[in-house]
Amino acid sequence: MAEAARLLAQLIAIPSPSGAEGEILAFLEGWLRARGFPVAAFPVPGHPWPNLVVNPQPRPRLLIDVHVDTVPPQGGAGPVGPVERDGMLYGLGSADAKGGLVAVLLAVEALGAGQLADSPITLALTVDEENRGRGAEALARGCRPEMVVAVEPTGLTIGVAEAGTLELALEVRGRAAHGSVVEGGRNAIREALGLLRDLEALPVMRAEHPRIGQGAVTPLFIQGGERALVIPERCLLHLDLRWLPGIPRDRFLQEIAGVLARYPVAWEIVDLSAPFETPEEAPLVQAMARALETVGLPAIQSGMPSWTDAEPFARFGAQAVVFGPGDLSLAHTPAEHIALAEILQAARVFQHLLEAFARP
The missing domain is CATH 3.30.70.360 (Alpha-Beta Plaits)
Structure with a gap:
């Protein structure tokens, strides 16, 4: 819990509105390289900053996509953050999607650089999701994964449909x-x-x-x-x-x-x-359900009412779902926050999912 809180507080303290992701990308690259993960920059046409890709492959079996940008700070009351209170961490981007980013980083750290390198798994840290979605669009055109999990606040439900x-x-x-x-x-x-x-x-x-x-x-x-x-x-x-x-x-x-x-x-x-919907029987949906059930959580399917990075990948033929900790209704508001316990639950789910795909 302390590690999750410390890492999330560091990420929230780094302003990263769309178009100004440079500082958070540098922090994340340093964090990953310190743990032995090689990181590649993936250029994004028309955007000043690249995506960061860990274990890049032309056609990974599984791609975990999480965006690093936020909306610009809004006027009104409420902290940009970070503020920790009653097991919650408040601040801009805490739920959308830096809390989910922490969960993914903890899961990847637990998997280890060597096991990730030998797996058909790619991790993508994308830019511009809150603006024009150019980070995911560029990656989807250059990398055709079989399956994609886009990390967004779904309350730990499996988002199989997107408006x-x-x-x-x-x-x-x-x-x-x-x-x-x-x-x-x-x-x-x-x-x-x-x-x-x-x-x-x-x-x-x-x-x-x-x-x-x-x-x-x-x-x-x-x-x-x-x-x-x-x-x-x-x-x-x-x-x-x-x-x-x-x-x-x-x-x-x-x-x-x-x-x-x-x-x-x-x-x-x-x-x-365009909207998309991934069938309940799709291998990715079933794999997500098994990961949730393994950590004692219900495998509830849900829908995402807004655009996410999953869309361009689904358009190019990937099985796609949206999943992560946090409450979407709090995102982009002065009261944005996330429960640290939910981040840890998400990290365990991601860890089981990664381990399942990393097995030979």
Whole structure:
């Protein structure tokens, strides 16, 4: 417990927002090399820092992927960290995903450099997950693992399904008029609100997945109007739409485009990432279940409602799951924290998983 707390506190104390991962990468490289692990840099196009890869292989049987970046520090109350209290460690990145990173490092340390070198296992420490996902994208294109575990806070459940995402930037147009002559104008803010309601009413948004829940339309940014008594002629929107597994791409996009066609709006796709679902009988899911049961934990399957590094690997054909300690709802908040006991449980799970794959 003390070792986990000390290592996690060191990682939290190193700021690592996307694009500024250099210091934490240097720390991790030093930590790994001190324990005999050779480390290779894997360049990431368009990003200032590389991924770090331990025991690189063109096609590993198992790849453990954990990102080292965080979101930028947010305003408001709450520590950037680290603060330890009542068996919890508070701080930015504690749950997403530095606590999971500690669990993986402890498991790899227990396995040892020699056994890892003789195994079909690769460890990847990726950059840019919280921004554009370029670290995992580059690695997935250059390395085609058979199976991938992306480390994220799942509360020690096996994330076998992941929602896709459609991120849209929109400019809703209206017609300006004096604020008291509402009949003479067309209010762009009202048009934007109507567009949101119509999107939320779509069948693809009202659909439900047993492990993820319902589709969702999330406004991330809205700006429109001015103080002067003028009907606003412009409203800017940035939306994130949750795309559930099982919904075909063409149907998903056609329903959304149908709504947008009814409004005076210019729009562009900022990001489009497909959902995926790994079957219960897949060897990786079964291996994760055995590792959990070996340490006395239930093998519960779950869904991940957001994009993770698992997506590009699944797109290129890997069996993929998401797994790790921590509560996703606390991530990116001033109250972010993680239980140290849960990190140790995750480390034991990872240790059993690694040992199972390292056996000849």
